[in-house]
Amino acid sequence: MTIVTQEAGAPFGAAPPSGDAALVTEGLTKRFRGGQVAVDALDLAVPRGSVFGFLGPNGSGKTTTIRMLLGLVAPTSGTYSVLGLPQARALPKVGALVEGPAFYPYLSGTANLARFDAADPTAPGGTAKRRIADALERVGLSAAAGKRYRNYSLGMRQRLAIAAALLGPRELLILDEPTNGLDPQGTREVRALVKEIAADGTTVFVSSHLLAEVEQMCTHAAIMRAGKLVAQGTIASLNGGLVARVRVETPDTADAARVLGTLGLADVRPSGGEVTAELGGHAPEAINASLVGEGVAVRGLAVVRPSLEDVFVGLTGEGFDVDG
Numbered sequence: 001m002t003i004v005t006q007e008a009g010a011p012f013g014a015a016p017p018s019g020d021a022a023l024v025t026e027g028l029t030k031r032f033r034g035g036q037v038a039v040d041a042l043d044l045a046v047p048r049g050s051v052f053g054f055l056g057p058n059g060s061g062k063t064t065t066i067r068m069l070l071g072l073v074a075p076t077s078g079t080y081s082v083l084g085l086p087q088a089r090a091l092p093k094v095g096a097l098v099e100g101p102a103f104y105p106y107l108s109g110t111a112n113l114a115r116f117d118a119a120d121p122t123a124p125g126g127t128a129k130r131r132i133a134d135a136l137e138r139v140g141l142s143a144a145a146g147k148r149y150r151n152y153s154l155g156m157r158q159r160l161a162i163a164a165a166l167l168g169p170r171e172l173l174i175l176d177e178p179t180n181g182l183d184p185q186g187t188r189e190v191r192a193l194v195k196e197i198a199a200d201g202t203t204v205f206v207s208s209h210l211l212a213e214v215e216q217m218c219t220h221a222a223i224m225r226a227g228k229l230v231a232q233g234t235i236a237s238l239n240g241g242l243v244a245r246v247r248v249e250t251p252d253t254a255d256a257a258r259v260l261g262t263l264g265l266a267d268v269r270p271s272g273g274e275v276t277a278e279l280g281g282h283a284p285e286a287i288n289a290s291l292v293g294e295g296v297a298v299r300g301l302a303v304v305r306p307s308l309e310d311v312f313v314g315l316t317g318e319g320f321d322v323d324g
């Protein structure tokens with residue numbers, strides 16, 4: 001699906017090439033009445049087969065972007081393409097979870113999905129039973145299929161919501177903050193499920209305000225701040241812009257700094273009780289052996305790898321504040 005919109009008076013642009021991308025946006029912008037720009041000239045490219053983390057503090061424009069991609073909100077300007085198909089053909093191949101579906105507490109998982117399926121005009125009625133059983137199986141709820149929804153744990157409830165998004169063969173699954181409000185167990189269940197779904201070949205586009213979650217669950221990420229894209233790419237490439245450092249805890253900071261310098265480590269920085277330096281290609285155990293061999297009292301030695309939070313801070317000069 002390729003949707004092209006225009007600013008008043010502006011010419012229509014060409015649809016972006018979708019190539020091997022599940023989602024592409026070019027200059028996608030949403031300005032709400034009252035003038036607030038929720039999404040500002042967003043250029044996204046989501047490769048097929050990726051688990052793509054759409055990361056940003058609350059209020060950074062994630063939900064608005066997802067609503068535009070699903071045709072729920074009209075963009076002010078810009079273009080987007082879903083699975084490289086016309087909208088009517090793309091949407092049946094897209095499962096989405098935006099604001100959890102309302103389930104009936106006194107109905108079973110199966111009965112809830114049946115109601116959900118019956119409300120979808122694009123779902124073929126004759127295969128409903130099979131598709132519901134398959135969806136429940138896919139999210140690991142077959143054994144609890146006959147249990148009432150109100151007796152489900154938080155994780156089971158969210159897995160049922162994801163099952164509702166998987167009631168047909170999907171090439172793309174879009175999940176808006178799927179772990180929000182879950183307990184730690186439910187969060188683990190949903191993260192594991194996302195990985196399983198992706199392993200089956202479905203592209204997963206998942207929004208989150210949790211850096212660590214995206215780092216653990218995703219192959220790629222885009223980082224948003226105040227409606228604008230800050231960075232996107234593979235998790236490794238995003239982190240790769242920053243280098244790993246070694247941190248040595250020692251009372252002998254001057255000696256430790258000298259040894260690290262002799263070994264050829266760059267950017268050696270001694271400060272109260274510790275010395276840090278760029279790890280480069282050095283093996284931490286070799287660094288430790290050299291320090292100890294030179295009589296440095298090593299109390300601790302750690303390799304500090306850059307996180308997405310460091311990337312965000314490096315690019316924006318701000319902390320990643322989840323409250324936006």
Ligand SMILES: Nc1ncnc2c1ncn2[C@@H]1O[C@H](COP(=O)(O)OP(=O)(O)OP(=O)(O)O)[C@@H](O)[C@H]1O
Nearest residue numbers: 032033036038056057058059060061062063064065
């Ligand atoms: N219908 C609307 N009318 C006016 N402003 C809106 C509307 N919907 C969202 N906004 C504003 O647009 C900005 C982006 O909101 P959005 O919900 O897309 O962000 P988000 O990153 O998904 O955050 P959250 O995780 O809190 O939902 C916010 O400042 C929000 O207040």
